[in-house]
C-alpha cells in the first residue's frame with residue numbers, strides 16, 4: 346500500500362454553481378498529496394474545465410457521454426448556464442442518463458486495479474450512492490451549501506408541509522429546531538410542488554437514495570451549523586462532515602472591471618466604512634426594485650460599491666441604461682461626491698472583502714456569505730431565489746450576523762426601509778449593529794479556527810476531513826477482510 350495514492354472520483358451536477366465548488370474541493374484534496382482525483386463530467390463541461398485547471402494540477406478530467414438532444418433539450422446543452430430556469434428540471438432529469446456510463450466507469454476502475462477509495466457526488470445524484478453500494482465503494486454527497494439550508498430543503502421536499510397547512514407560516518415537521526418558515530421563503534419549485542409535478546417526482550426518487558450514502562460532506566463550519574448537521578445525522582444515520590469553508594479558487598473567476606480603480610477608490614475610505622452591494626453571479630432585481638435600491642443607497646449616506654446589472658427582463662450584456670433604470674442624476678451625483686462606485690456586471694469581490702467593507706447587501710448565496718464572514722463583514726440579506734432564504738434564516742436567526750432587508754425578485758421594496766436597515770446595521774452607535782459586529786467577529790474566528798492545522802491544534806474542518814478519509818479507509822479494509830474470508 347505504501348507509495349500508492351488513493352483514488353477519489355468526483356461527479357458534480359452540470360451547473361457552474363456546482364462544478365466550481367467541486368473543483369475547489371478537488372484542489373483542496375489534491376493538496377493533501379496522498380490522493381489522485383478523477384473529475385467526471387459531460388464532454389462540454391470537461392472541455393471548459395481544461396482551461397481553468399491550474400497547469401500543475403494532477404487532477405484528471407474525464408468525460409462521460411451525454412446527448413442533450415435525446416432528452417428534449419437544445420443541442421449541446423450540458424450546463425444550466427445556458428438554460429432558462431424552467432428548463433433546469435429537464436437537465437436534471439436528463440442527467441440520470443449518465444447512470445450506466447458512470448457505473449461502467451467505476452467497474453472499469455475496479456477491474457484495472459485502481460478502485461476508487463470513494464465517490465463524491467452531487468445532491469442531485471442520489472443514484473450514485475446505490476451504484477457505490479452495489480460496487481462496495483465508499484460514497485459521500487458533497488453539498489456546496491450549509492447543512493441548515495440542506496436540512497430545510499430535504500425536509501420541505503420530503504414532507505411538502507405547505508400543502509398540508511392552511512397558514513402562510515408553518516413549521517417543518519421533522520426539523521422543529523428551525524423556526525417557522527413563511528411561504529414567501531420558498532423557492533418557486535417547492536412553492537408549486539404538489540407531489541405530482543416534475544420536481545416532486547424527481548426528488549421523490551433522488552432524496553430517498555441518500556440513505557445509501559455513507560455520509561454528507563458539507564461546505565460549512567461545525568461551530569455555526571450544528572443544528573443542520575445534527576438533522577442529517579438523525580435523519581440519515583450517517584455522518585455529516587463539516588469541511589468548510591471551501592473557498593472558490595481565483596482561477597475560476599470571470600474577469601471583470603479591473604481591480605486597481607476599485608482599490609484606489611476603496612483606499613480613500615475609512616476602514617470598515619463601505620457597503621458592498623451585489624447579487625452574485627446569476628441574479629438581478631426588477632427595474633422598480635433597482636430604482637428603490639438606488640434611492641435607499643443615496644438616502645443612507647454611506648459609502649458603497651454596487652455591482653450593477655441590467656434589471657430582470659434584460660440580457661446581462663445589454664447596455665446599462667442609467668437614465669432609465671436609476672434616479673435622475675444618480676450616477677453623476679455619486680461620482681462627483683465619490684461616495685459610491687458603480688461596477689458594471691462583475692467585480693473582483695474577494696479582493697474587496699478584506700479591505701474596507703463593513704457590510705454586504707447580498708442575496709445570501711453561500712459562497713459570498715462564506716467570503717464575507719471570513720472577514721467579519723456584516724450581512725444585509727435580500728434573498729432572491731433558490732435556497733437563499735434558508736441561508737438568510739440561518740444567518741439571521743441562528744448566527745445573528747444578518748438582517749433581512751427584502752425578499753424576492755418582484756416584491757415591492759421601499760427606499761425608506763432599505764436606508765433604515767443600512768443605518769441599523771452600519772451605524773456603530775446602534776445596539777443592533779454592535780451586537781452583529783460581535784457575532785460576525787465570532788463567526789470569523791470560528792472559520793479561522795476551523796481550518797487551522799498546526800502542531801497541537803487541528804481545527805474542526807481539518808478534523809472532519811480526516812474523519813471522512815478514515816471512514817472511507819475503514820470501509821475499504823472491512824470490505825477487503827470480508828472478501829478474503831469469502832475466498
Ligand SMILES: O=c1ccn([C@@H]2O[C@H](COP(=O)(O)OP(=O)(O)O[C@H]3O[C@H](CO)[C@@H](O)[C@H](O)[C@H]3O)[C@@H](O)[C@H]2O)c(=O)[nH]1
Nearest residue numbers: 362489593625626627691692694695710711712713731732
Ligand atoms: O461580481 C461578482 C459576483 C460574484 N463573484 C464571485 O462569484 C462567486 C459567486 O458565488 P455565490 O456567492 O455562491 O453566488 P451565485 O453563484 O450567484 O450563487 C449560486 O450558487 C450558490 C452556491 O451553491 C447558491 O447559494 C445560490 O443560491 C446560487 O444562486 C463568489 O465566489 C463571488 O466572490 C465575483 O467575484 N464577482
